[in-house]
Amino acid sequence: MTCVMVIVHYTAVETSIIGWRGQHTQTEQIFTTSKFKLDTLADSESKNRDVVLKLYDALRSRDVDSVHRTLTPDLxxxxxxxxxxxxxxxxxxxxxxxxxxxxxxxxxxxSTVIAEGCDAASSVSWIHAWTVSHGVITQVREYSNTSLTVTRIGSVVAGRSAEIRASHCPSVWESKFSGRAGKSVPGLVLAI
Known part of the structure; x- marks a missing residue:
């Protein structure tokens, strides 16, 4: 009888250790998956940024072929x-x-890349909000002499849209050069 209790006790301990190891392994997998997703997102953002910078280089050098390769035909x-x-x-x-x-x-x-600049000589500030998909620019929003705030919309929770409140729409970027136009400019919000 004592022997059976020891075996049962050992089995219970072994089961709890295996269960803990299983949970630990799941936690490691979740962490690794999350880290992979963050690394992939950062890599994707970097590639999207590079696409936009290549476009500006092509515009500056008047390389029409590179501009055409960077933009979708139905921009x-x-x-x-x-x-x-x-x-x-x-x-x-x-x-x-x-x-x-x-x-x-x-x-x-x-997928959104924001570029901002200013031409002090002509008192023009500009912002371009580019959308990049699979290495090609598919959309651009051009803002001239406009102050822009970019916000991130809340996520979907349990299959329902999250209630949109200020806490769910944090500002992730604000234009800095719109004031250089030397006059008051309208302000807009771009939700991504």
Whole structure:
């Protein structure tokens, strides 16, 4: 009888150790998977940023072939600002002499890459919000003489949309050069 108790006790201890090891292994897997996802996201953001920087290099050197390889043929273009300041569209279509876009700041948030610059001589600040998919730019939003705040929308919880509140929409980026235009400018929020 004592022997059976020892075996049962040993089995219970062994089971709890195996159970703990199983949980520990699951925790390690979750941590490793999360770290892999973060590394993959950071790598993806870096690649997206590189695509946008290559586009600016191609625009600066007037390398039309590189520009065409970087942009999808059906580029989705949005503009906010004074109509005469649609510099990017005019540059891409060759309607007017190219505007010199020299980004002072370029940051990535997933598939969205934000580039900001300012031409002090013409009192124009600009922001481009690029969307990159599979190494190609599919959308651009051009903002001219506009203050922009980028926010991240709350996530979906248990299959339902999370209630959107200020705490779920943190500001992840704010334009810094819109004040250099020398005048008051409108402010917009871009939700990603």
């Amino acid at each position: 989705d273009y949005w503009f906010h600002g004074p109509p005469p300041h649609q510099f990017l569209m005019r540059t891409l279509t060759g309607v007017s002499p190219p505007f010199q876009f020299s980004p002072l700041s370029v940051v990535s948030f997933g």
